[in-house]
Amino acid sequence: MSNKPDNYTVIGLQWGDEGKGKVVDALAERCRYVARFCGGANAGHTIVTNGQKYALHLIPSGVLHAGTVNVIGNGVAFNPRRAIEEIDALAERGTKLGPDNLRISSASHCVMPWHMLQDTLSESRLGEGKIGTTAQGIGPCYSDKAIRSTAVRTGDLVDADALRAKVRSIAAEKSKVYAAVYGAEEPLDGDAIAEEYVEYGRRLAPMIGNTGALLRGAVAAGERILFEGGQGSMLDVDHGTFPFVTSSSVTACGVPTGAGVPPQAPGRVIGVIKAYTSRVGAGPFPTEQDNEMGQYLRDRGNEYGTTTGRPRRCGWFDAVAVRYAAELSGVDELALSLLDVPAGLDEMKICVGYRIDGRSVGDLSDGADEAFSPDTMDRVECEYETLPGWSEDIGQCRRVEDLPEAARAYIRHIEQAVGRPVGVVSIGKDRRQTIFRGSLVAGEAT
Numbered sequence: 001m002s003n004k005p006d007n008y009t010v011i012g013l014q015w016g017d018e019g020k021g022k023v024v025d026a027l028a029e030r031c032r033y034v035a036r037f038c039g040g041a042n043a044g045h046t047i048v049t050n051g052q053k054y055a056l057h058l059i060p061s062g063v064l065h066a067g068t069v070n071v072i073g074n075g076v077a078f079n080p081r082r083a084i085e086e087i088d089a090l091a092e093r094g095t096k097l098g099p100d101n102l103r104i105s106s107a108s109h110c111v112m113p114w115h116m117l118q119d120t121l122s123e124s125r126l127g128e129g130k131i132g133t134t135a136q137g138i139g140p141c142y143s144d145k146a147i148r149s150t151a152v153r154t155g156d157l158v159d160a161d162a163l164r165a166k167v168r169s170i171a172a173e174k175s176k177v178y179a180a181v182y183g184a185e186e187p188l189d190g191d192a193i194a195e196e197y198v199e200y201g202r203r204l205a206p207m208i209g210n211t212g213a214l215l216r217g218a219v220a221a222g223e224r225i226l227f228e229g230g231q232g233s234m235l236d237v238d239h240g241t242f243p244f245v246t247s248s249s250v251t252a253c254g255v256p257t258g259a260g261v262p263p264q265a266p267g268r269v270i271g272v273i274k275a276y277t278s279r280v281g282a283g284p285f286p287t288e289q290d291n292e293m294g295q296y297l298r299d300r301g302n303e304y305g306t307t308t309g310r311p312r313r314c315g316w317f318d319a320v321a322v323r324y325a326a327e328l329s330g331v332d333e334l335a336l337s338l339l340d341v342p343a344g345l346d347e348m349k350i351c352v353g354y355r356i357d358g359r360s361v362g363d364l365s366d367g368a369d370e371a372f373s374p375d376t377m378d379r380v381e382c383e384y385e386t387l388p389g390w391s392e393d394i395g396q397c398r399r400v401e402d403l404p405e406a407a408r409a410y411i412r413h414i415e416q417a418v419g420r421p422v423g424v425v426s427i428g429k430d431r432r433q434t435i436f437r438g439s440l441v442a443g444e445a446t
């Protein structure tokens with residue numbers, strides 16, 4: 001195996017919702033496999049093609065390409081009910097999924113009804129201090145994975161008798177815990193949950209298997225894989241704004257563990273960034289604009305959660321946080337999305353440094369007194385660089401050279417501040433509104 005296989009890894013460098021689905025969809029036609037390695041149905045990946053909109057949560061974003069095998073890796077919190085709903089909805093629209101084009105890791109962990117319940121109970125108990133989760137049971141599912149004795153893996157779904165026994169026993173234990181800790185009055189109905197999941201197992205069995213072996217075989221055979229990240233680097237459980245994070249490893253560092261492949265397998269790492277910043281849920285957000293400007297971005301960018309419908313918090317582009325995330329994942333190229341959204345603003349600001357009590361932190365000129373850490377993000381003051389805005393509608397541009405000079409200058413400043421080249425620019429929702437340049441020009445291998 002060469003040192004860096006000819007694969008792609010597409011991850012978010014902000015707080016999620018960077019437009020990864022569109023970038024994955026655009027690159028998927030050059031790949032044999034599209035594999036998810038983290039997160040679960042908390043993700044919301046939107047693809048628009050021929051005027052049709054697809055909102056995917058659990059199913060990888062390669063599904064709209066014939067000949068692509070979509071893989072749900074072992075690192076995913078797999079909700080079988082949601083997966084079946086998505087499979088059925090795609091079938092109604094003409095995209096049929098089966099063992100030829102969808103494979104689910106038997107080692108992925110199942111989101112059970114009690115995980116959804118616990119997510120909600122725990123958030124209500126936290127009240128004002130809540131994390132603002134998507135209520136998809138993600139944290140409780142991964143915590144059972146770590147506890148082990150109370151976990152159900154997707155491979156367990158295919159052995160009906162063993163599954164029934166396991167589900168009944170865990171449901172009984174959880175009922176006691178929820179009654180004692182949260183005052184839950186109704187015990188869980190272990191028998192009904194067991195039958196529901198036995199049925200999911202029957203339905204999904206042909207697709208469940210050893211996806212790690214499948215992907216390692218692809219690496220050995222030189223078949224190209226695209227690893228599709230969920231959420232964004234600042235939501236990473238280890239490297240994000242803890243505790244206001246999700247519960248899995250969402251950077252490129254999570255690919256080997258979450259997909260069962262060697263450390264070189266991620267290949268070329270593409271970090272997706274929005275032309276501004278958004279965040280949904282609680283937690284620090286230094287460049288947030290809780291004002292008219294934030295509302296302008298929210299309206300024009302339709303910044304409402306794909307999974308929860310919640311309004312997203314919006315603000316200026318934060319190059320300090322993005323540079324940290326790009327360094328962490330060894331990002332090769334940036335994909336800049338939603339560049340059409342800020343059109344009409346008089347000026348554009350890029351955060352290029354933080355200050356805490358007069359000390360400079362993470363200054364991009366490298367003259368910082370202190371290194372950047374997500375742990376101090378709730379206390380920083382931002383230092384901005386201000387650039388002119390543009391008012392033209394750029395949706396019809398097909399080359400970077402067609403963009404207004406102010407938009408090109410904005411791209412150059414982002415490249416300089418983050419220290420990585422922009423290889424993709426997205427200027428609208430449709431597949432055709434994507435400009436490739438650099439090594440990612442359509443059809444070109446890496």
Ligand code: IMP
Nearest residue numbers: 016017042043132133134245246280281
């Ligand atoms: P959880 O992943 O549902 O536990 O939510 C934890 C935090 O991550 C919350 O702030 C969510 O809003 C955020 N989050 C989870 N998934 C996504 C996503 O796909 N996009 C944006 N934010 C997300």
